[in-house]
Amino acid sequence: MDRQHGRPAGPPTWWRQGPPWWNRWDEAGDTRRWPWRSTLAVTVVVLVGSNFAAHAQAGERAPLDPFARALLLVGCALLLLRRRHPVLVAYGTALAAMVYLGAGYPYGPVFFIVALGFFSALAAGRRTAAWGAVLLLWAGHLLVAHWLYRWLPPSGDTSAPWGQELVIAAWVAAIVAVAELTRVRREQWDRERAERAQAARRRADQERLRIAQELHDVLAHSISVINVQAGVGLALLDSDPEQARTALTTIKSASKEALGEVRQVLDTLRTPGDAPRAPAPGLDRLSELVEQASSAGLTVTVEGRPPRLPPGTDLAAFRIVQEALTNVVRHSGSRNARVRLEHGGGAVRLRIDDDGPATGADAGGSGNGLAGMRERAAALGGTIEAGPRADGGFRVLAVLPLTAEPGEAEVEGRAR
Template identity: 65%
Template sequence: MTEVRDGFAGGRAWQRWLGAPGSRRPLWISSLVVAVIQSVGTNAAAQDQSGRASLDAFARVLLVLGPALLVLRYRYPRVAVFGASAVTVVYFAGGYPYGPVFLSVAVACFAAIVTGHRRAAWSAVGMLWVAHVLVAFWLFPWLPPAGDASPPWFQELGFVAWAVAIIAVSELAGVRREQIIRARAEREEAERRRADEERLRIARELHDVLAHSISVINVQAGVGLALLDQDPEQARTALTTIKTASKEALGEVRQVLDTLRAPGEAPRSPAPGLDRLGELKDQASGAGLTVDVRTEGKRTALAAGADLAAFRIVQEALTNVVRHSSSRTAEVLLRYGTGELEIRVDDDGPAAQSAEASGSGGGRGLVGMRERASVLGGSVEAGPRPDGGFRVLARIPFTAPATVSDAPGGAPDKEAP
């Protein structure tokens, strides 16, 4: 059964009046209103029904007992609907005047259907109708009031129409409630999915920033320690590189954390893109890696998301070369084709001894690159080359094509031979 605490359809006014789950009004208030309507309405209707039994103390208890059961209509809907129907049957069998005694059954039936207990509601209403037919057309000679006669059959059609109307309205409300609950569940699932995607995005950003910068710092720290006594000037250069890399890393991490503290606000500084490949070359050079960047095809500007993904893929690929390859050279090729940018990062390998000893294969870097490309409808392939070394090949579609004549940052393209 669907959780009833999620509320039900039927309009906010009905929801407040009936004290439905999710409303702040307690159930006893609406039950009290039903009891007053049944008692006062039946008193008024009895004035024109002199042939029926008079409203004695037992009848008044029955008029209140049915509404009292409505307090249970959402916690125990079966008990409420069958109980209200049974009380109404006893009221009919007593020969008391007709009136709004059906109201408690209608409310209980409504609550049972909108909470998913359709079979109980239909069975209770069917039981009430069968009992009414037996009392009105068969058992009336033995039941009060004395001298009562069988009513015409067309009056029974009114009872049937009332029952069908109550069930139809309740079914419509139940269907609407299920639609609202389903839509709410879909919205919550979409929100959870967006939160997961945002968490993955932030994790990729932090991984790419920290992995690259810490790799450079690690290499330069080793160089500085090795040359501290032999070549102090070279050690100073290594320390300067560490300072620069750590400062840039802190700036990018702060930018990522700012998006967490103030979601929806524009970032204070633009996200990195391919126009910062020169910085990657300098950082890699400081780590002892010579990088050759080449461009083929007509330079095409990328949308911000695609530009950031391209930059991070190159950054992670170069980081892996620094961390896991013995090669001290790498080649980055940017090929602008029809509708997509192809990024190829090659190194001559083989794997560094430290990487082989630890069994590390790049950690989450390759996974992050594939996730970045797949979000944009692209792909990333990585693996050993047939002639030795390692290759990362990424394809990123143009999401906002706009041709520019110069390379990002105003530098002219360097055409491949």
């Protein structure tokens, strides 16, 4: 019975996978089963096929006896070790086959055992051992067939015709060619699998970078608004309760919007294959940015109309303007900012100006916000120029192409 669920237990796992003693613990800490099913199938084929070969070659070769069958079983049993000890298997199967042929037993599936040992060594990258085992067997066969046959069974045996060696050489060449081709294809598959894994890691890194940028932009802007309004509310709590109430209302609205956008970003982690529940922001929401900046005490003037942009470019443009206005709120002594939108010549230009002066040591643009803006623009093939103006203000100038590079546009487009 299954004690946990109170129902009859199913068949033991070894019923489908073999008993536990077929398994062993490898160096990497993983369980690797012995290839006993395939080895058992090979053993049956070799023993049955050798019986047919013995009947077909009766009178020409020695009949199968217990020693012959023992040699065949030893060669097949060695195949159980082909994944762990390919060199031992290659030379062991070649030696067993050489003793089998030297004893005068019939030609047949015994060569199949050697071929599997050769394949295993070659697939494991032990080419020297694989070739050495084949050459050892071939050299032993030449000695037996053309010199040692006088003293070996069966009695009265004669030298093998040299034409037979050509047939054997052709079979060896075919086995070697197939094995080498298999090795090359396997190495190619390994390289392709490694390249796919590297590409998957690269896509994951790009996705993590995108999510980090989204969270930074959303939280930096919203928390800046909340910080300013919290200061206003504390300052006016006693002298002007109505204005303090307005500040708290703004804090509630900004925090609610921030939570919604953070939830939207995190949804892409929970259900990466599903469409997001809400569309990603774009320049069509520029008026919301202006309203939020106004609630933080910043007057924003917009020049130009937002153009229709591709999804990835639209999101990047919105985040760049959002981050630039956030920096004005946090680092500029000016309470006025200007946003100018221009498009033409296959690009959209965003210019955000404030009249300064800077209020912090990092107002020159060494923070993560400007770095994130540059990464967004670079991902789309665009540029960002940010720095102080000669008159004491600060300017952010972004140029984004209307058609992004295919690979990067796909990464940005998944944010929608």
